Amino acid sequence: MCSPEEAALLRLEEVFSETLTRINSLVLQPLLTAAPDPSDSWGRECLRLLQQLQNSSQQLCKVTEESLQSLRERLHHPDSTGLESLLLLHSADRVLQVHMEYIDSYTSCVVVQAFQKAAKRRSEYWRSQRKELRQLLSGMSSEGSVGTALGQALRQPLTHHVQQYVLLLLRLGDTVGECDPTRELVVHAATLFGNLQSFMRQALDQALATQALWHTLSSRLRDVLCTPARRLLQDSQDSPVTVTPLRAERALLFDDALVLLQGNNVHTFDLKLMWVEPGQDGCTFHLLTPEEAFSFCSKDPEGQVAWQWKVTQAVCQALRGKKDFPVLGAGPEPSEPPTCRCGAYTFYAEGRFCQATYEGEWYWGRPHGKGTLKWPDGQNHVGDFCQGLEHGFGIRLVPQASEDKFDCYKCHWREGSMCGYGICEYSTNEVYKGYFQEGLRHGFGVLESAPQAPQPCKYTGHWERGQRSGYGIEEDSDRGERYIGMWQADQRHGPGVMVTQAGVCYQGTFQADKIVGPGILLSDDDSLYEGTFTRGLTLLGKGKVTFPNGITLEGSFSTGAGRGLHTQGVLDTAALPPDPSSTCKRTHPEDCVGRMEDILEELLQHREPEALQQYLRKALSNSLHPLGKLLQTLMLTFQATYTGIGANKHLQGLAQEEVKQHARELWAAYRGLLQVALERKGQAPEEEEDAETRDLQVHGLVLPLVLPSFYSELFTLYLLLHEREDSLYSQGIANLSLFPDTKLLEFLDVQKHLWPLKDLTLTTNQRYSLVRDKCFLSATECLQKMITTVDPREKLEVLERTYGEIEATVSRVLGQEHKLPMDDLLPLLIYVVSRARIQHLGAEIHLIRDMMDPMHTGGLYDFLLTALESCYEHIQKDMKLHRLYGCWNSKEPW
Numbered sequence: 001m002c003s004p005e006e007a008a009l010l011r012l013e014e015v016f017s018e019t020l021t022r023i024n025s026l027v028l029q030p031l032l033t034a035a036p037d038p039s040d041s042w043g044r045e046c047l048r049l050l051q052q053l054q055n056s057s058q059q060l061c062k063v064t065e066e067s068l069q070s071l072r073e074r075l076h077h078p079d080s081t082g083l084e085s086l087l088l089l090h091s092a093d094r095v096l097q098v099h100m101e102y103i104d105s106y107t108s109c110v111v112v113q114a115f116q117k118a119a120k121r122r123s124e125y126w127r128s129q130r131k132e133l134r135q136l137l138s139g140m141s142s143e144g145s146v147g148t149a150l151g152q153a154l155r156q157p158l159t160h161h162v163q164q165y166v167l168l169l170l171r172l173g174d175t176v177g178e179c180d181p182t183r184e185l186v187v188h189a190a191t192l193f194g195n196l197q198s199f200m201r202q203a204l205d206q207a208l209a210t211q212a213l214w215h216t217l218s219s220r221l222r223d224v225l226c227t228p229a230r231r232l233l234q235d236s237q238d239s240p241v242t243v244t245p246l247r248a249e250r251a252l253l254f255d256d257a258l259v260l261l262q263g264n265n266v267h268t269f270d271l272k273l274m275w276v277e278p279g280q281d282g283c284t285f286h287l288l289t290p291e292e293a294f295s296f297c298s299k300d301p302e303g304q305v306a307w308q309w310k311v312t313q314a315v316c317q318a319l320r321g322k323k324d325f326p327v328l329g330a331g332p333e334p335s336e337p338p339t340c341r342c343g344a345y346t347f348y349a350e351g352r353f354c355q356a357t358y359e360g361e362w363y364w365g366r367p368h369g370k371g372t373l374k375w376p377d378g379q380n381h382v383g384d385f386c387q388g389l390e391h392g393f394g395i396r397l398v399p400q401a402s403e404d405k406f407d408c409y410k411c412h413w414r415e416g417s418m419c420g421y422g423i424c425e426y427s428t429n430e431v432y433k434g435y436f437q438e439g440l441r442h443g444f445g446v447l448e449s450a451p452q453a454p455q456p457c458k459y460t461g462h463w464e465r466g467q468r469s470g471y472g473i474e475e476d477s478d479r480g481e482r483y484i485g486m487w488q489a490d491q492r493h494g495p496g497v498m499v500t501q502a503g504v505c506y507q508g509t510f511q512a513d514k515i516v517g518p519g520i521l522l523s524d525d526d527s528l529y530e531g532t533f534t535r536g537l538t539l540l541g542k543g544k545v546t547f548p549n550g551i552t553l554e555g556s557f558s559t560g561a562g563r564g565l566h567t568q569g570v571l572d573t574a575a576l577p578p579d580p581s582s583t584c585k586r587t588h589p590e591d592c593v594g595r596m597e598d599i600l601e602e603l604l605q606h607r608e609p610e611a612l613q614q615y616l617r618k619a620l621s622n623s624l625h626p627l628g629k630l631l632q633t634l635m636l637t638f639q640a641t642y643t644g645i646g647a648n649k650h651l652q653g654l655a656q657e658e659v660k661q662h663a664r665e666l667w668a669a670y671r672g673l674l675q676v677a678l679e680r681k682g683q684a685p686e687e688e689e690d691a692e693t694r695d696l697q698v699h700g701l702v703l704p705l706v707l708p709s710f711y712s713e714l715f716t717l718y719l720l721l722h723e724r725e726d727s728l729y730s731q732g733i734a735n736l737s738l739f740p741d742t743k744l745l746e747f748l749d750v751q752k753h754l755w756p757l758k759d760l761t762l763t764t765n766q767r768y769s770l771v772r773d774k775c776f777l778s779a780t781e782c783l784q785k786m787i788t789t790v791d792p793r794e795k796l797e798v799l800e801r802t803y804g805e806i807e808a809t810v811s812r813v814l815g816q817e818h819k820l821p822m823d824d825l826l827p828l829l830i831y832v833v834s835r836a837r838i839q840h841l842g843a844e845i846h847l848i849r850d851m852m853d854p855m856h857t858g859g860l861y862d863f864l865l866t867a868l869e870s871c872y873e874h875i876q877k878d879m880k881l882h883r884l885y886g887c888w889n890s891k892e893p894w
Contacts, residue, residue, distance in 0.1 A: 002078050005172040009088070010075060012164050013068040019157045020061045026132055027153050028054045030125060031118045046114040049228055053109055053154070056102040060158075063087070063098045083182045088169070092189040096196060099162070100325075103200055106154055107207035108228040111214075115154075116147030159200060165193045195326035202327045206231040206255075213252070224266055231255045233328065234310045241307055242297045251296070253310060256318055258287070267292075271318035272343045275364050276311055279304075287311070288365040290345045290358075312337065339364055352416070360385070378406075389416035400427045411436060429453060440466035444633050446640070454478075460640035461487065473640045484641055485510065497651075498537070505650040506537055522650045531557065599625060600677035607674075613701060616670065620705055630669055634662045635709045642713040649720035656717075656850045659710045663703040667694065670702075699853040704791045707851065711790040718843035725842045725876065732875040736834040741775040744834070748827040756813050776832050779805035783836040786844065792851045795844070796861040803864055806832060822867070830871045841872055 031050050067087040074081045084090055109115060169190035176183040210232040214222050234253040243251055246267065248260035258274065260267040275288040282301040285308040287294055296311075298304040313329040315337045324331050344359040353373070360371020366388035367373075373381040373390075383394020390413040398407040411422025418436035425431050429452075434445015441447075441463040448458040461472020468474075468487040475482045485496020492510040499505050508519025514535065521529040521537060531543020539545070544554040555569010599619075606615035622628040642655050675685050689697075707714075719726070736744060745755055756775050783802040786795050806828050811818045820828070838844065845868060856862055 002075050003172065003175050005168050005175060006071065006074060006083075006086075009086075009168050009172075010068070010071040012161065012168065013064055013071060016157065016161045017061065017064045017068060019161075020057060020064065023153060023157065024054070024057060024061070027150055028057060030122065031115070031150065033122075042112070045228065046109075046112060046117055049105065049109050049112065049114050050118070053102075053105040056098075056105040059098050060102050063095055067095065083176070084185055088165070089182065089185040089189050092185070092192050096192050099158070099196055100199065102158065103203050104323075107203045107231075110151060110204070110207040111210050111231075112226075112228050113147070113211060115150040116145065119146040119150060155204070159197075162193055162196055162200065166190060166197065169193065198326040199323075203323075206233070209235075221261070221266065225252075225259060225268075230257075233314055234307060239303050239306055240299060241303065244295050244297065246292075246294050253307075253314060255314055255323070258311070270343070270345070271315045272341070273345055273362060273365070274311075274315055275339065276308065276315065276337070278308065285311075290362075290365055291347060291349050293365070340369070363387075383413065386415075389413075391415060434463065437465075442466070444637075446636065451477075458640070460637055473637065475640070475644065482641075482644070497654075499648050499651070500537070503648065504537060505648050506533065508533070534559075600673065600680060603670075603673055604677050604681065613705075616701065617705055620666070626673065627666060627669055630666060631662075631706060631709060634665070638662070638710050639713055642717060647713070647716055647720065649717060649723075652717040652721045655710075655714050656847075659707065659714060659851070660698070660703065662710070663698045663706050664694070666706060667698050667702045696853075696855060700855070703851065703853075704793060707792075708790050715790075715843065715847060718847050719840055722840075722842040722846060726840050728876040729842055729872060730839070732877070733834055733837055736875065737837070744831060745775065745827075748830055750827045750831065751824065754810050754813060754824065754828070756809050776806060776809055776828070776835070779809065779832045780835045783832055784838065787838060792848045793853060795848050796852065796856070796865065799864045799868060800860065802832065803829075826867060826870060826874075829867055830874055833868070833871045834875065845869055845872055 028050075032047075032054065070085055070087040074083070074085060088095060169186060173183060173186040173190060176186055210230065213232050213235065214226050217225070231254060232252065233255055234251075236248075236251040241251055243260055246260055246262060248262050248267070250261040252259040252261070255271075257271055258269045260269075269287075269289045269292070273290055277286040277288065279285045279295065283299070283304045284295055284297045285304060287296065296304070296307055298307060309329070313324070313335065316333065316335060317324050317328065319337055319341060320333060324333075329335060340361065340363050342361055344357060346357045347353040347355065356373050356375045358367050358371055358373050360367060361369030363369070367385040368387060369385060370383075371385050378399040379397065381390060381394055381396045383390060383396075384392025386392065392413060394411065394413050396409040396411075398409070399405075400407065405427035407427055408425040409418065409422060411418045411424070412420030414420065417439035419438065420435060422436055423431070423433050429450035430447060432441065432445055432447045434441060434447075435443030437443065442465060443463060444461070445463050446458070446460045449456050456477040458475045458477075459468060459472055461468065461474075462470030464470065467490040469489065470487060471485070472487050473482065473484050474492075480501030482499045483492060483496055484499070485492065486494030488494065491513040493512060494510065495508075496510050497505065497507045503524030505522040506515075506519055507521075508515055509517045515533055515537075518531060519533055521533060521539070523529070526548040528546040529539050529543060530546075531539050532541045534540050538559055539557045540559065541556065543557050544552060546552045552572045553567065553569055554572070555567050557567045603615070606612055616627070619625040619627040620631050623632055638655075638658065641658075642651060671686075671689070678685050739747065742755065742757075746752075779802050782798065782805050786798045789795060789798070803825075806825070807818065807820055810820060810824075810828075833841070845865070848865060849869075852861065852865070
């Protein structure tokens with residue numbers, strides 16, 4: 001059975017529903033037809049607010065009807081419908097929200113005096129409706145204005161209705177038992193509507209205070225400050241306060257902004273970007289904004305507390321984006337605003353950020369964290385900020401006025417300028433990848449133009465304050481030149497090497513982009529020119545030419561239009577050609593040591609030989625590790641130097657020494673990191689290495705790990721330098737391949753008791769004299785593995801295993817352990833080499849000889865490599881194949 005309170009709620013909802021219908025027809029509809037002229041801006045705003053109020057009223061009617069329907073269901077079917085089915089109980093939050101939206105629409109109309117303005121347009125009609133309005137209102141005075149009566153007609157029924165809600169819900173709660181689960185719903189609904197009464201009173205008070213404020217301000221200030229949604233929270237005329245250093249005449253605290261009036265100047269500060277800090281005394285507190293900092297000082301502590309509390313709560317409310325419920329400062333949310341927050345702000349003070357808009361994270365009035373900065377000219381920056389400046393990784397787009405293109409900077413920033421590694425893509429289609437300092441290119445970097453540029457070029461090397469300075473390589477594809485050497489102030493300056501596409505290699509001194517002093521030039525045919533040269537690399541003045549056949553020409557050289565090169569001098573046919581590999585030298589860039597704490601910690605844990613090798617292998621393969629970064633930089637420079645035009649055979653000696661130097665640099669970098677790690681741990685530094693120990697570590701530990709990074713370019717230079725020798729070797733291999741195994745062994749003077757005939761399996765139609773590639777097969781297959789590795793030590797190990805396979809085969813043939821003397825080993829090794837058919841064996845041998853560990857000099861590896869060199873030279877000689885063919889055709893019973 002339903003309680004009397006539920007029946008009273010039903011009657012209350014019926015009356016309120018009828019009242020809302022009457023208000024809509026008697027007040028709202030006429031208000032819309034009598035709205036101010038929409039031709040002016042305020043007229044359009046009033047019309048919008050009245051339409052919004054009507055929509056809120058319709059929503060209120062709808063929810064009232066739903067509540068009425070749930071009450072009727074409960075009264076008609078009390079046994080099957082429980083108390084929890086009432087809309088006021090199970091959807092109390094939704095009902096509350098509809099009431100709050102109506103109150104917000106109503107108070108917005110009050111702020112802009114929409115009722116008074118509408119009443120003036122149809123004053124005769126409203127006077128004729130006074131009787132009907134008095135029936136809606138209790139205590140309406142006949143002296144009151146029509147606008148006031150309309151406002152009361154729209155507010156008073158709702159106020160009375162909410163009061164009755166609270167009373168009836170409280171009484172209903174008393175009828176429900178303590179253990180009844182619906183009691184909690186009833187208490188919750190009563191609490192919500194009780195708080196709604198407080199919310200309505202505060203909303204009306206703020207609206208009336210705001211309306212009164214607009215009357216006291218000039219029309220210019222009203223146009224600047226007045227918005228329907230804005231509410232006044234505090235006025236310095238009511239609670240005096242002094243603002244320094246701005247010396248504002250009046251301070252107005254709204255729910256979205258703090259406004260300071262100073263003569264004709266209006267300073268508006270967004271509350272979302274305002275930080276409150278208590279003062280040292282009891283009468284002052286400080287406010288911080290993105291571009292201003294000022295203090296509020298009150299005459300007494302009570303005034304300071306009131307202002308500071310209201311500003312703090314207003315900031316919290318603005319950040320939450322909704323009004324506090326039931327009153328300002330109340331609610332479950334924190335009462336202190338966060339120091340870190342997100343927001344948008346346009347800077348107006350002079351400086352780099354002038355007129356720029358920042359949107360992102362803030363900390364105590366400054367951009368801090370992730371954010372976006374946009375300028376009116378189209379420039380924008382997206383990335384990390386710290387204490388108001390770009391700091392960390394960021395992407396900057398800079399438009400170019402002359403073209404519809406952008407410069408794109410993807411860099412690391414420090415305190416507002418580019419610093420560290422970055423990639424810059426320019427509107428000219430140039431790309432720079434390298435390091436910056438204070439916004440300028442500084443350190444190692446690569447600048448490359450687009451292939452389709454009018455003058456395509458690429459620079460790889462060091463920069464200083466935006467200019468090429470120090471060691472660098474420039475490749476000019478248009479002129480077919482590559483310069484390798486020193487730079488100063490964006491010009492070639494100091495010792496350098498120039499290589500042309502025609503195969504010419506020049507070494508000399510440059511000054512202000514010009515060739516100065518004597519130099520050395522190597523042509524593609526190995527001719528050597530020494531003397532003074534023109535910009536076009538033409539010998540001029542006194543000089544010397546050494547031809548490939550050893551003949552030298554020394555004298556005075558000159559040139560003229562159409563005359564070619566003329567000389568007067570002495571021709572010497574007894575001179576010997578110099579070693580081209582000794583003509584090119586260069587300095588090396590200094591090393592850079594990393595400083596990461598976790599890397600230093602790991603480094604100390606891997607100091608034993610085996611652990612150290614594993615650590616170095618891992619570090620050098622990791623581009624984020626300081627050693628890996630250094631190796632990547634050295635490899636990039638090496639590739640830029642010795643590929644393309646730089647792949648010149650005269651640079652081979654320079655390249656192989658450079659690889660060794662890079663291994664030394666990497667070992668020095670490791671030692672530097674180790675010393676830093678020991679110092680930070682408070683441990684004693686390691687003793688200084690002597691030269692012998694350092695060389696052992698470099699060749700035995702570091703060089704095998706770094707050589708794969710440089711091998712491709714380095715081996716290419718070896719191929720070019722030894723191309724002629726390898727060509728003769730290849731011809732010799734082709735000739736020896738024509739012979740069956742037994743004929744080849746006989747020709748090489750291998751003693752017959754060492755021939756492994758028992759290893760040969762013949763078919764019924766075969767003879768020993770026709771079998772090919774079957775003798776010493778295991779040794780041949782072993783030697784072929786030499787080309788599968790780049791490490792000289794591993795190549796020597798392959799050679800040692802090949803030697804072992806040859807001895808094992810001979811021992812098996814003889815039936816006993818047998819050590820081969822050099823006289824027997826050499827012809828057998830020539831046989832194995834000829835059958836292995838290794839391409840470019842000369843390049844392989846010279847690379848092993850140049851890069852092998854010095855500790856192997858004079859040992860077994862040195863002996864075996866010397867034997868292989870002898871085989872290589874032997875195969876190049878004339879084999880007198882006509883005589884061999886005669887021997888092959890003789891009818892011997894093999």
